[in-house]
Amino acid sequence: MDKKKVIKFIALALGMSWLIQIIVCLISRNIEGYAGILIFQVGMMVVMFTPLIASIIAKTGVKSIGWKPRLKGKVKWIFFAVFLPVIFTFSGFVIFFMIWPDLFGFDGSFMLKAVESAGMDPVEYKQALEQSGMTMQMMSLITVLQCVTYAPFLNMFLAIGEEAGWRGFLYPELKKKFSRPVTWIIGGAIWASFHFPAMLLAGYEYGTDYIGAPILGLAAFTLTCIVWGMFHEIIYDKTKCIWIPALLHGSINAAATLYQLVLNADHEEKIARLLIFGPAPHGLVSIIPTLIIAVVMAVIVLKEDKKKAVAV
Numbered sequence: 001m002d003k004k005k006v007i008k009f010i011a012l013a014l015g016m017s018w019l020i021q022i023i024v025c026l027i028s029r030n031i032e033g034y035a036g037i038l039i040f041q042v043g044m045m046v047v048m049f050t051p052l053i054a055s056i057i058a059k060t061g062v063k064s065i066g067w068k069p070r071l072k073g074k075v076k077w078i079f080f081a082v083f084l085p086v087i088f089t090f091s092g093f094v095i096f097f098m099i100w101p102d103l104f105g106f107d108g109s110f111m112l113k114a115v116e117s118a119g120m121d122p123v124e125y126k127q128a129l130e131q132s133g134m135t136m137q138m139m140s141l142i143t144v145l146q147c148v149t150y151a152p153f154l155n156m157f158l159a160i161g162e163e164a165g166w167r168g169f170l171y172p173e174l175k176k177k178f179s180r181p182v183t184w185i186i187g188g189a190i191w192a193s194f195h196f197p198a199m200l201l202a203g204y205e206y207g208t209d210y211i212g213a214p215i216l217g218l219a220a221f222t223l224t225c226i227v228w229g230m231f232h233e234i235i236y237d238k239t240k241c242i243w244i245p246a247l248l249h250g251s252i253n254a255a256a257t258l259y260q261l262v263l264n265a266d267h268e269e270k271i272a273r274l275l276i277f278g279p280a281p282h283g284l285v286s287i288i289p290t291l292i293i294a295v296v297m298a299v300i301v302l303k304e305d306k307k308k309a310v311a312v
Contacts, residue, residue: 001173001174001176001177002173005058005059005060005173006170006173006174008057008058009051009054009055009058009060009165009169009170010054010170010190012050012053012054012057012058013050013051013054013165013194014190014193014194016050016053016054017047017050017051017194017197018196018197020043020046020047020050021043021044021047021197021198021201022197022201023043024039024040024042024043024044024047024198025040025043025197025198025201025202026201027039027043028040028043028202029201029202032119033119034119034120035119037117040198040202044198044204045158047198048158048159048161048162049158049161049162050161050165051161051162051163051164051165051166051170051194052160052161052162052164052165053161054165055164055165055168055169060165060168060169060173061169062164062168062169065164065168065169065242066168066236066239066240066241066242066243067242067243068241069241069243070241074239074241074244077235077238077239077244078244078247080235080248081152081235081244081245081247081248081251082148082152082247082251083148083251084231084248084251085147085248085251085252085254085255085281086144086147086148086251086255086258088255088281088289088290088293089255089256089258089259089280089281089286091289091290092278092279092280092281092283092285092286092287092288092289092290093259093262093278093279093286095278095285095286095288095289096277096278096279096283096285096286097262097279099277099285100270100274102264102267103263103264103267103270103271103274103279104262104263104264105262105263105264105265105266106137106140106261106262107136107137107264108126108135108136108137108139108140108261109263109264109265109266110260110261110262110263110264110265110268110271111136111139111140111260111261112125112126112136112265113265113268114260140261140262143258143261144258144261146254147251147254147255147258151250151251151254152247152248152250152251152254153247153250154250155249155250155251155253155254156243156246156247156249156250157246157250158250158253159246159247159249159250159253160242160243160246162191162194162246162249163232163236163242163245163246163249164242166187166190166191166229166232167232167233167236167242167245168236168242170187170190171183171187171229171232171233171236174186174187180233180301180302180305181298181302183233184226184229184230184233184298185226187226187229187233188222188225188226188227188228188229188230189222189225189226191225191229192218192221192222192224192225192226193222195221196218199214199217199218199221200214200218205217205221205280205282206220206221206275206276206282207272207275209269209272209273210272210273210274210275210276211273211274211276211277212276213276216276216284217276220276220282220283220284220287221282223284223287223291224281224282224287227287227290227291227294228252228290230294230297230298231248231294231297232245232248232249233245234297234301235248252281255281256280256281256282257280259278259279259280259281259286262279263279
């Protein structure tokens, strides 16, 4: 492992991303409605490219990380990348709502709250939908379809900014010195910390009123990034094409807001307290299905590594 290059990359990636997040959060929190939300969203899009920029500045060999798409033998991994986050998301819903069934609602009421927070009139929004022959339920189903069709591919072009740094350089470099499990833990912790300023200043991922805020949120998101970082690392190791973990990352981002479709806004305060547990896929309860499959997949991959080592 090139220790100096790794340290330089991490310092640049985290330094640039944290600075941008702090500036964007401070600006957006003082601007109400959709304008403030838009500033935050655009700022976070810019942040996603800081690992790629850090890789270029640190001269990590970013040109050789598999930019040219090669589909032969990789189609199954593309399906894996597109569908796995949605499957895990809905599995997490099941467990979460088994514990808190009163929070379930498929009337679109929570999504209308999000519309209201963006500075739009939720009544006018709902009326406009109905006039076009749509209902909130139909809109919800269309959103799910988007998450398993084109949304992951669109998001992939933003996610590539992160994946070029994390999976293209950091994880492979860590594996030169550490075991695969240790690499997943260290890499996931660094990936999680990349998001910390937005979580602390803007309530990114869990809001600000959840149980155990803010420490439990940082811990929960670190666990999430360790688990999902493992999936990303395995996919990249199997395909040697950086676009496929970027596709997985894009699919995760697409599925991350689906929880808004299945919440009952009548329990808004209770939802705010329990967001640390779910139903979003990074909740401590809703992540259980993902965690189980991650452990199974880790065992399989580590056994494969052991067989390869014995064969050599």
